[in-house]
Amino acid sequence: MSDEASPLGARKNRAELFSWANTLRSGYGLVGSITLAILVLAALFSPWLAPYDPHAISSSYLGPPSGEHLLGTDLVGHDLLSQLLHGARVTLLVAVTAAVISFGLGVLIGSLAGYFRGPVDAVLMKVTEFFQIIPSLVFALILVAMLGSHLWLVTIAIGITIWPQQARIVRSQFLTLREREFVQASRALGFSDRHIIFREIYPNALGPVLVQATLDIGIAILLETALSFLGLGDPNKASWGQMLFGAQEHLERAWWIALWPGVAIALTVLAVNFVGDALSEWFNSRSDVGRVSLQKRKNVASPPAAAPSRTGDGTALLDVQDLTVHLRRGAKVVRAVDRAEVKVRPGERVGLVGESGSGKSMFSRAVLQMLPSANVETFTGRIALDGIDLMRLNEADMRRVRFEDLSIVFQDAMTYLNPTMRVGKQITEAMAGLSATDRQERTRQILASVALPTTTRFMRRYPHELSGGMRQRVLIAMALASQPKLLIADEPTTALDVTVQAQVLRTLVAVHTKTDMAMLIITHDLAIVAEVCDRSFVMYGGQIVEEAAVSRLFSEPRHPYTRGLMASMPGKSDYRLGKRLTGSVVDLTDVPTGCRFAARCELAHDRCSTEPPWVRIGDEGVRCWLFADESGPIGRSTDKPADSKEVTTS
Amino acid sequence: MSERGQYLKYLLGTARFAVSRLLQSLGLLLGVVMVMFLLIRMAPGDPVQAMVGDFPVPDEYRDQVARQYRLNDSWLVQFMVYLGHVARGDLGYSYASHQSVGGLILERLPATLLLTAAGLISAAAMGIALGTWSAVSSRRSTRAVLDMFVLVGFSIPTFWLGQMLVLLFALRLGWLPSGGMSDARAESTGWASLLAAGPYLVLPAVALGIRELAATARIAKGATMGVLSEDYIVTARSKGLSSAATIRRHVIRNAALPTIASLGYRVGLALAGAVTIEVVFSWPGIGRLLYQAILARDNSLVVGVILVIAVLVIIANLVTELLYRALDPRIRGARHVR
């Protein structure tokens, strides 16, 4: 830690140096809007604000800025400040009109393409391609050159060269939104297309379309400027661009002629871009998705005081206690994991079952210390691997743990493999400290152990060239490469079809029996637990609701949720197991104060409105009021001495 | 199949792809010619005047043009004749400068290519670096500074930036020349002339490049942020790779791909920027030629330059698409193992 002290200090200084950028970044919208408001007012009141008539010719031509002419005078002797103020009217008028034209054309044509698709869409895409080949400046330029330099013509020329972007946005909104559930639903309910377009699609497309319309104003200003500079502006209307037209030849003698209009243009366009950027941030923030930060995870409550020492009871390899993970999603808090207790002993195969949305995947991310750091609200508890508390490790030490002791196999092998890296390399890069030839050798061994070809040709394949089952095996091979003590498999076979599933599971079991590695298998599928695991945890609503040996879990499930899961298994009759599950998983952003399963529980009774205790029964446990007292209807607690059962209210 | 067989297959696939894209491009080019033809015909005044520009035209020349372009026939015939001329590479005659349009453009083309390539390539390289760096940076302020730079870059009129650079570095400080490249190059030939162009190139390339730099940085930043949220980055981290190794091995290549794919499109915008930049720096390229043609109302030259720009953009798009195919293994090999 001590060697980090000084660079940390320097870093802090640098961070302070740029902190203004953060502040400004969050205030883009405000700064931009205020600037634009002032500008519009100045343009509106220019006749009263301007010190001179913009057409009045003073005796001093090409006069530098002075008390009399604050910004100087131009070639003819016009006062530049007055010209600038009046020019704002012309420039803004052209820009806003052109943006409106672009908006109208874009929305119309984009809607047509998005609604009719097929040939109409194909034609639109060709037209957009045309505008990519002839840039808008060039096209506007030839339009004006051919048809004449009137202000309205310049405006129209700009408007009809910049709409394609808007049209593309509207089109893509149509194409994506019409697949979304709510539009599908309205359609199923028999709403007319018109209703769907105006009530569902347009309101949803509003964000990106408004952003583009704003940006179009800036683009139009720049185009008008460039056209005028090239001598194609309306000579009778002194826009800012027109003011720059004559400046080129007098750069050397009168810098001020070129400076002021340019500054005005740049500031105005910048203000417009600020507003557009703020708008798009605002619209995007409403559809927020977390991203895994590459940087240090959120600082945990207590920094490591001393070197991590090996503590714990020594029997558990993974010992998770009181783990709580709450994530922010927009304004809501997702209680993904609440006070979870999970133990995995060396060499054991342990399951963690639950429906999707039960928080089980966040559990695995938390163990790996790989939560989407930007969205973490609470992350507390103890996660000990082989006696080392992972919560207290810094990023470098945690990395070493991931490198050596802990591996994970994810569900969707396609997305969890780098598409542009050869699979052999992806496996070898997970190995620590071996020579190149050793790595090669070891890679072949691992490939063989997961029943993949060991040829060089296979190692030189890219992920997309493999079948789903092969990709999943590659992912397992990668996880095995570091010879971990614990392998976490997060829905390892869900993405595969049934026969391949069985093969991959067999591979996992075969690999396990050859090593003394422990496995934690996270799944929604009880059949996998039955086939692979010794012991299992059941998770519901972010909480562990049952822990039991697999044989007993299936013969005599305790928790009503477990029973429901069993009954819902295909091929299982529902005799004495309870009914199939109905209803949907509890919303983790809005959990009840009492039992989280109560809404779906047939056996719910008055006590269930307060949180049920974790009832420990020997090595096993269940979180349900039915087992809280010895006379529990299904509990087998009577054959245990009373003191071996502790009731913890958590 | 052997590696070699696969390679051959890949080459064949690429060739087929290139040919089909080429055909599509030709279709687009036909569209461009059509639009240009219509514009000239729509221009006010008589068609011969529209073609040759604001010059007193002797009657015999007027007859000759009318005959050559079949101006008394139907529009369809006129268009086919016009198309025939363009297809043969005959872009017409510039009455204003008494030279063939094709010859004029060819003479000026190298200077524009030099300027655009210098501006675009250096801007793209720096933009990718900046964008990637800001995206992987831990500090929000780094991204905020880049966002700001990008917005400023998008807000400054390119030619005005050129003028300001001239004011500061050429006129005030006298470090670099403000223009007149043609004279310097005329004194030497071949590679030497390229070297001689060096100092003249700096300011216009910078002025042209800022906007491209901003654009590339923004795309690279977006692409990198996108890659960072990919699942395989989670895998890389779960393997225990350091941030630096993850970025080097897994982020950069995947993020650079969409950025490179966007470059073809940027060529068109850079050429448009070059039109104004060449005027500011008296750069002897086709942009300034276009400007002069517009001032002289030399319409056949205007159309000629625009057609050449269209062809350049199409070529650039084709090249970037082929480059993209070569870099992305997903497209490269259509070989599947079952």
Ligand code: SF4
């Ligand atoms: S505590 Fe009550 S509601 Fe919850 S599972 Fe047990 S019986 Fe059902």
